[in-house]
Amino acid sequence: MTTATTDLHRPATGPAFQGIGAGRKIKNAVATTLVALAFLVAVVPLVWVLWSVVQKGLQPILSADWWTHSLYGLRPYDDRGGAYHAIYGTVVQALSTALLSVPVGVMVGVYLVEYGAGTRLARFTTFMVDILTGVPSIVSGLFVYALWISILGFGRSGFAVSLSLLLLMIPVVIRTTEEMLRIVPNELREASYALGVPKWKTIVKIVLPTAMSGIVTGVMLGLARVMGETAPALIVGAYASSINLNVFDGNQANLPLLMNDQFANPETAGFNRTWGAAMSLVLIIMLFNLLATVISRLSAIKK
Amino acid sequence: MAKRIDIKDVNIYYGKFHAVDSVTLSVPPRSVTAFIGPSGCGKSTVLRSLNRMHEVTPGARVEGQVLLDGEDIYAANVDPVEVRRTIGMVFQRPNPFPTMSIRDNVVAGLRLAGVKNRKRLDEVCERSLRGANLWEEVKDRLDKPGGGLSGGQQQRLCIARAIAVQPDVLLMDEPCSALDPISTLAIEDLITELKQDYTIVIVTHNMQQAARVSDQTAFFNLAGVGQPGRLVEVDDTEKIFSNPSQKATEDYISGRFG
Numbered sequence A: 001m002t003t004a005t006t007d008l009h010r011p012a013t014g015p016a017f018q019g020i021g022a023g024r025k026i027k028n029a030v031a032t033t034l035v036a037l038a039f040l041v042a043v044v045p046l047v048w049v050l051w052s053v054v055q056k057g058l059q060p061i062l063s064a065d066w067w068t069h070s071l072y073g074l075r076p077y078d079d080r081g082g083a084y085h086a087i088y089g090t091v092v093q094a095l096s097t098a099l100l101s102v103p104v105g106v107m108v109g110v111y112l113v114e115y116g117a118g119t120r121l122a123r124f125t126t127f128m129v130d131i132l133t134g135v136p137s138i139v140s141g142l143f144v145y146a147l148w149i150s151i152l153g154f155g156r157s158g159f160a161v162s163l164s165l166l167l168l169m170i171p172v173v174i175r176t177t178e179e180m181l182r183i184v185p186n187e188l189r190e191a192s193y194a195l196g197v198p199k200w201k202t203i204v205k206i207v208l209p210t211a212m213s214g215i216v217t218g219v220m221l222g223l224a225r226v227m228g229e230t231a232p233a234l235i236v237g238a239y240a241s242s243i244n245l246n247v248f249d250g251n252q253a254n255l256p257l258l259m260n261d262q263f264a265n266p267e268t269a270g271f272n273r274t275w276g277a278a279m280s281l282v283l284i285i286m287l288f289n290l291l292a293t294v295i296s297r298l299s300a301i302k303k
Numbered sequence B: 001m002a003k004r005i006d007i008k009d010v011n012i013y014y015g016k017f018h019a020v021d022s023v024t025l026s027v028p029p030r031s032v033t034a035f036i037g038p039s040g041c042g043k044s045t046v047l048r049s050l051n052r053m054h055e056v057t058p059g060a061r062v063e064g065q066v067l068l069d070g071e072d073i074y075a076a077n078v079d080p081v082e083v084r085r086t087i088g089m090v091f092q093r094p095n096p097f098p099t100m101s102i103r104d105n106v107v108a109g110l111r112l113a114g115v116k117n118r119k120r121l122d123e124v125c126e127r128s129l130r131g132a133n134l135w136e137e138v139k140d141r142l143d144k145p146g147g148g149l150s151g152g153q154q155q156r157l158c159i160a161r162a163i164a165v166q167p168d169v170l171l172m173d174e175p176c177s178a179l180d181p182i183s184t185l186a187i188e189d190l191i192t193e194l195k196q197d198y199t200i201v202i203v204t205h206n207m208q209q210a211a212r213v214s215d216q217t218a219f220f221n222l223a224g225v226g227q228p229g230r231l232v233e234v235d236d237t238e239k240i241f242s243n244p245s246q247k248a249t250e251d252y253i254s255g256r257f258g
């Protein structure tokens, strides 16, 4: 005790702060290099992919025909036509997937967090969601084929594709909703209860709006993911080179199917169409993400 | 308006844990009652049992009676939502709704109860904000988010929100613990004004505050770790602070505790 006191009062000899030692400088340099390298390893392929897509795919999509015409009646080497049929299919199939998966997924998420917490049903549901998250897309395609087409007797259609995407999408929506609801502070729920607001109204008017921006972002990212899925489309949908506006009936193209079809076409036109479709897909997904950002900005928590 | 509360032999549990043992206590209308006592002795728990907020916690339950003007709020046919509409609450940490503007925060209770009349909502908004001594500070930015106010302003916003639904009783759990002395004084003045119309119960760790604002003080204590908290004594604030009948109370308020 006494020594400590005297230590405090002893005048300082020499500088209080030493310079950084050589060892630490070397460690710092090594770590910095490693981090930079890891960054490069991650980013180079990404940029490369994007660059190839733009380089090969930009040309074809610049023509107005690309966005307004299909490939109906064109021969493999005809350097005309467009991808309207596939773009339409991709967007409509994605929208019907969203329309079905969002209400179901959000409601399950709300049940899991707000009502079921700790119950056996909730634990079972979480378990099933975990399993569903791991189901490969081709399996979900096979399942829809077996149920929707073989057993129930419906034909192949864009909607069948949506159904198999739905199986991939629902767990994503449930997960996102669950996570976003969990970070809504309990104090907000209690503040609402204290005003004499019933629980369901608290959830609809206070909790969900607070979690909204996160849920929207998650949904959009999930949608971007399933839009590029090819396996289910190969199994339950089928490519058509013509425009089919009816999502419920008959073959309906989408961009992955178009790419798959034209990849087998050895002509220059096939090359252009494949990369053009890739470019369109990337653009549409970017557009969806942009939309997600805007929506979540609009509904974001105000500070 | 302002109703009387009679707490009769209330025992409160969190699952198997017996948190509060047999509290009996009356709160007269148009008065301020302060709950004081060491941390963990169950002040918040008792307070939250007065508007059935306690049962929001999973596994939590209350035994005994809480009478509001003679009517048991725990009776089988009573809707907890109705109880909370009658007995408002202000929390320790200000918790304005982050997605709403100042105006929407104040009238949230009415809006969610289905009131749509814009004029009526604006009137209530102004009256409540004036009531909470916040009107002058925010009247030019009612459309700005509530989260953008200072802590003390947010707390007064929460008080405005609580009184906008015109409850009969106002419960406050350490409403000033996160505030500076000036905001604290503003809220204390407000409490003194509000007691003309409301029955107020306030939890506080600040002895001076209890002495300044309350008419009646209840001292809670713990017999030991893991034991339930209990009410040691309740009396006029003046009496508690000058001449308490229990030794434990005297030790606590004079700082000779533990």
Ligand SMILES: Nc1ncnc2c1ncn2[C@@H]1O[C@H](COP(=O)(O)OP(=O)(O)OP(=O)(O)O)[C@@H](O)[C@H]1O
Residues within 6 Å of the ligand: B014, B017, B019, B037, B038, B039, B040, B041, B042, B043, B044, B045, B046, B057, B229
């Ligand atoms: N949600 C809960 N689940 C289980 N036990 C709880 C819960 N909340 C409080 N308790 C316990 O109940 C007892 C009383 O807690 P309470 O919060 O009422 O104390 P308090 O007097 O308000 O303390 P403080 O002055 O620190 O706010 C404590 O032992 C606490 O650990």
Ligand SMILES: [Mg+2]
Residues within 6 Å of the ligand: B043, B044, B045, B173, B203
């Ligand atoms: Mg407390």
